[in-house]
């Protein structure tokens with residue numbers, strides 16, 4: 170029996186997990202997948218989506234985007250919104266890499282100018298930005314500076330010479346989530362985060378030089394400053410050891426809190442606390458600090474990317490920030506539920522906010538067209554820029570997918586795939602890959618991910634975000 174047999178197809182690409190799927194479900198689950206993608210859906214991801222539906226105060230549905238796969242407690246690709254009075258917050262609904270996210274720089278360069286230099290350019294980026302699992306940064310922050318990073322995020326970086334003010338206007342939350350409190354971050358998390366600020370991290374994190382291959386919506390693309398043939402650079406990374414430790418610390422706090430507040434957990438990894446409790450407030454303050462660390466991190470890395478291009482071309486190469494999205498975060502937002510405006514805490518775990526035109530959270534420059542949504546595919550496939558829609562506000566609390574989503578585990582990839590062969594095949598297609606070791610390439614081979622075009626067809630078809638541009642890789646530096 171394929172996992173999908175447990176689901177009820179209620180409309181094109183929408184699969185329901187009914188509330189009688191398991192005891193304790195407060196709302197149904199909705200999984201957004203095409204008939205083809207549903208074939209590969211793990212039954213564990215259905216169970217996880219159903220488990221989330223048992224949490225107190227969940228609104229409308231527990232949702233999973235088409236990049237869904239098994240995660241820690243909540244599925245990756247999961248979206249769940251909780252009433253601020255009756256609901257909960259859960260570190261498992263945010264993930265260990267707090268504010269892992271993606272930003273896109275648009276350059277003034279065209280692909281034909283860059284392609285002959287792609288090896289030198291990717292080497293320059295690889296040199297400029299430290300990467301790898303325990304990698305340490307080229308610069309050091311002291312405790313007081315780290316506390317400022319936790320409090321003010323990307324603004325700290327810009328005020329210290331890493332970028333320009335306009336960058337802040339083009340970040341979700343302006344790169345500075347309010348309510349962060351460094352005092353709620355443990356010494357262990359600070360010690361892990363201090364040496365890693367300004368590092369890419371490992372594996373799935375990357376820097377990618379891309380070409381805008383196709384524009385689907387000229388007017389929106391123009392608002393985003395994108396045109397066919399243009400070179401862009403995509404940066405994917407998060408909060409490194411700092412975020413990981415914050416999550417680890419608060420999972421323990423929440424396990425105790427769940428018992429204290431009598432919350433029945435169908436999976437220990439869903440540990441959570443009522444949003445009104447001191448434990449929830451402490452976690453939110455620490456999570457926001459982790460999110461700010463990640464925004465500062467992507468901001469510093471952007472500065473080094475700009476420096477590397479300018480140094481290589483021996484002139485000031487203009488690289489403006491299109492936008493920066495968080496895809497592992499919980500946020501307080503206002504949404505309409507059954508015709509009533511409500512304050513909700515929306516968890517997006519491997520999911521991207523995709524707000525419609527007119528929302529005050531969307532930067533002024535994009536308010537008429539909707540929030541830019543940046544969706545990476547893999548080092549051998551396309552990535553996409555989309556825009557948020559009103560349909561998304563209605564159907565998914567303004568959310569969409571965050572990537573293609575894995576279909577093969579890292580261990581299976583290491584067993585079945587040879588990194589040097591993947592590298593050779595990609596080079597044959599004109600894509601240069603630079604990574605610390607061949608094993609890292611095997612773990613991240615294009616075939617370990619779903620087909621991004623199919624995933625994007627689902628979100629575009631449902632109308633929860635709409636296609637604006639398709640980007641293809643020229644050269645990739647993997648962490």
Ligand SMILES: Nc1nc2c(ncn2[C@@H]2O[C@H](COP(=O)(O)O)[C@@H](O)[C@H]2O)c(=O)[nH]1
Pocket residue numbers: 236245269373374375377405519545546547548549551552571572573574575613618645647
């Ligand atoms: N364009 C590229 N996309 C990539 C690459 N490696 C991974 N990915 C995609 O990113 C998402 C998000 O990853 P996550 O670790 O935050 O879940 C993933 O689902 C892939 O689709 C790459 O080298 N280039």
Ligand SMILES: [Mn+2]
Pocket residue numbers: 269270405406407496
């Ligand atoms: Mn990520």
Ligand SMILES: [Mn+2]
Pocket residue numbers: 266269270374406407
């Ligand atoms: Mn990450």
